[in-house]
Amino acid sequence: MATSNSATNDGLNTRACLSMRSRGGDGPRASEITGRIRSFFKKEEPQRELVDVNEIVREIIALLHGEIVRYSISIRTELASDLPNIRRDRVQLQQVFMNLMLNAMDAMNEMHDARELTIKSQRNPQGQLLISISDNGVGLPAQCTDKIFESFFTTKPQGHRYGAVDQPTDC
Numbered sequence: 001m002a003t004s005n006s007a008t009n010d011g012l013n014t015r016a017c018l019s020m021r022s023r024g025g026d027g028p029r030a031s032e033i034t035g036r037i038r039s040f041f042k043k044e045e046p047q048r049e050l051v052d053v054n055e056i057v058r059e060i061i062a063l064l065h066g067e068i069v070r071y072s073i074s075i076r077t078e079l080a081s082d083l084p085n086i087r088r089d090r091v092q093l094q095q096v097f098m099n100l101m102l103n104a105m106d107a108m109n110e111m112h113d114a115r116e117l118t119i120k121s122q123r124n125p126q127g128q129l130l131i132s133i134s135d136n137g138v139g140l141p142a143q144c145t146d147k148i149f150e151s152f153f154t155t156k157p158q159g160h161r162y163g164a165v166d167q168p169t170d171c
Contacts, residue, residue: 046088046089046092047089047090047091048087048088048089049087049088049089049090050085050086050087051085051086051087051088051090051093052083052085053083053086053093053121053129053131054079054080054081054083054121056090056093056094056097057077057079057097057119057121057131059094060094060097060098060101061075061077061101061119063098064098064101064102064105067102067105068105068117071105071108071109071115072115073105073108073115073116073117074114074115074116074117075116075117075118075119076116076117076118076119077118077119077120078118078119078120078121078122079119079120079121080121080122080123082123083121083122083123083129084129086129097131097133100133101117101119101133104117104133104134104135104137105117105135106137106156107135107137107138107139108135108136108137108138109137110138111136111137111138113136114136115135115136115137116135116136117133117134117135118132118133118134118135119131119132119133120132120134140155141155
């Protein structure tokens with residue numbers, strides 16, 4: 001497994017940036033993501049292709065690099081090198097990983113201690129692919145746990161991102 005302890009001083013971000021540049025940069029990717037989001041709302045079929053989940057993780061880390069540096073977040077990766085490619089929609093996986101990473105960053109917003117985001121990929125004993133994205137943030141209020149799978153549920157005040165929140169959320 002590869003391990004990285006810094007968002008700014010490791011080869012992971014360099015490899016992710018190079019991977020993205022070799023694919024034509026952010027402009028075409030943003031256009032592709034936007035088109036796929038539109039197709040999601042139109043209920044179009046996902047565009048399945050063989051993808052390397054570790055590559056997608058690296059791409060999203062590269063896309064979020066500015067946020068990671070701005071909010072002093074340390075990225076730790078433990079990406080298994082022996083994972084098979086899987087047939088999935090690349091943009092859907094990118095959206096999921098990005099949302100999970102942004103939510104983790106939000107959870108660490110109020111922290112004064114070191115902020116650490118950990119991303120792991122591995123196989124379980126049954127051979128299934130597991131991706132774990134975790135943080136050392138404040139966590140979910142206990143009164144909210146039974147609502148987390150509701151569509152569009154959030155504990156954030158509308159319009160807030162990385163800003164100080166005056167009132168705790170009541171779920």
